[in-house]
Amino acid sequence: MLKGHLDAIVLAALAGEPAHGYAIIEEIRRRSGGVFNLPEGTVYPALHRLEKAGAVNSDWTTAPNGRRRRVYTLTPQGRASLDHHRDVWRDFARAIDTMMASGDPGAPLGDGPPWPTR
């Protein structure tokens, strides 16, 4: 379950350098430490959607081994979108962290700001 952050994750995976779909899936699995093991049926439609929205471009290429690959590149607009997603994520994560922290058996209540000061 990607919980609404699929676009952010895919864009983040492309932030370093262009990559083709299959490689993106592996990159996400690797970077997330195995937490995100996305099926192709999740990622490919997402890439098509992102391209339609102008966040990525794609080019068909032929790999050294002779296979056809569709390589996706982040557009400036896509990078801006990623930045936005980052902001949204920070707010979201902080909000959940706060919710989770309050009522934590190990956490004293009512002292200081409820945010974990990370």
Next chain:
Amino acid sequence: MLKGHLDAIVLAALAGEPAHGYAIIEEIRRRSGGVFNLPEGTVYPALHRLEKAGAVNSDWTTAPNGRRRRVYTLTPQGRASLDHHRDVWRDFARAIDTMMASGDPGAPLGDGPPWPTR
């Protein structure tokens, strides 16, 4: 958008003390700093679902002002569920943090563990 963490949020809101639905909504808005402003159509069905699942109990009470309220209490099972949600959240958040951090314009690449050591 709750992004699949609705149950966790509602359970967390009840971790401190029992509360009725309307109060839970306000508590969530307050604790999240306004990030989560959940409509009743989201929270009430969630509470019913959680009760069916045995995570909360409910009792009809009459408030000092004479209004009928349904007060929800976390069950031991609900508390265990909350603990589980907390673990899931930590893994999830760390994975996204890592994804977001890589390729961050301000972040040097390839040094140290990719996790923000919080």
Next chain:
DNA sequence: ATCCTATGCCTAGTAATTCTAGGTATGGAA
């Protein structure tokens, strides 16, 4: 030679989740 696995792409339909939009009812303030 043939099979199997990994690579590499794709889509239609389904399942799960949350929101929209409506409904009901009462207390207290303007």
Next chain:
DNA sequence: TTCCATACCTAGAATTACTAGGCATAGGAT
């Protein structure tokens, strides 16, 4: 007496990601 906040509820829509299939080729194993 009218309006707003409180307080509960539900059916259906919208969004999102996944399941389950399909197609094709390279390279290693049998």
